[in-house]
Amino acid sequence: MYAERASRLPGAVVWTRTMENPVSTPVHPVLPDGCMDLLWNEGRLLVAGPDTRAYVPGTEPAHWAGLRFAPGTAPTYLGVPAHELRDRRVDLTDLWPATTVRRLHARLAAAPDPATALEDLALRRATETPPPDPLLRHLVAALDTGRPVATTADELGLGARQLHRRSLAAFGYGPKTLARVLRLQRALALARAGVPFAQTAARSGYADQAHLARDVKEFAGMPLGELLGRTG
Known part of the structure; x- marks a missing residue:
């Protein structure tokens, strides 16, 4: 099941996807949309770079939470050029200091709603970085x-x-x-x-x-x- 809502971060979308029974749940490809996502899955913090082709999610049972940034804004918040992440899913530890990411892991793991916790993370990051161009x-x-x-x-x-x-x-x-x-x-x-x-x-x-x-x-x-x- 997939659900989304508008974020408090301008232009962004907060979303969740749950696969309880992958045998009976159709898996839809994620198509290029000009956006990048911050993801939480099974205790992992990831960044989904901009796609140039369809990305097909795995079929294993899983719960995903994500924040999809407005097109062109994620590199400002994440501190990495988008082309370095094109067609990639990478751990946030590859982009940010490990100590910082460990603190975020602990915060998200303890959060009753990881999607809202991701949103809060992005909002805090927005106060620490220049606004997108x-x-x-x-x-x-x-x-x-x-x-x-x-x-x-x-x-x-x-x-x-x-x-x-x-x-x-x-x-x-x-x-x-x-x-x-x-x-x-x-x-x-x-x-x-x-x-x-x-x-x-x-x-x-x-x-x-x-x-x-x-x-x-x-x-x-x-x-x-x-x-x-x-x-x-």
Whole structure:
């Protein structure tokens, strides 16, 4: 069972996932979304880096708690460039001092609600670090409306190389990949709402349904109908 709620940390989401009976519980792939997550699982603190392809969770019985940072913000809070964690899940001890992580482990292990404890950890971290670059928020907002990367760069007053460098550090990949990831998420939201695939493609910025199908297959590793459990 999966559940989520808006976090007190702006733009973030607090979530939980419980697998009590993996034989009868379908496992859904986690698709690229431009985000990074702080995770708690079976006494481990982990960071999920930005994905460029679908990540399929394990099927063993487990309870996960997580905080999904808004796109581009996690590197500021975690102190590591996103591209160093691209397509990776790493222990927080690989990023922070072991003594610091041990204290956090103890706090989370004793917490009645690990998800809220993760949220509290992130909120405290936000008071200790500079705020995320507001330019990146504008970049995400512009690309999420389907604006071209070059046009967006001009509007933000950035050259192509500078935009690419800042995107790698914040999102784990360049702005063109970020634009494709955001477009995929727009399409999935429409398709999950029951919009026919051809209309989904047109409304989310694809050239046609075949273009949408190629992108879904590349990112998700399966056709859109299979991903959603329906045929059209």
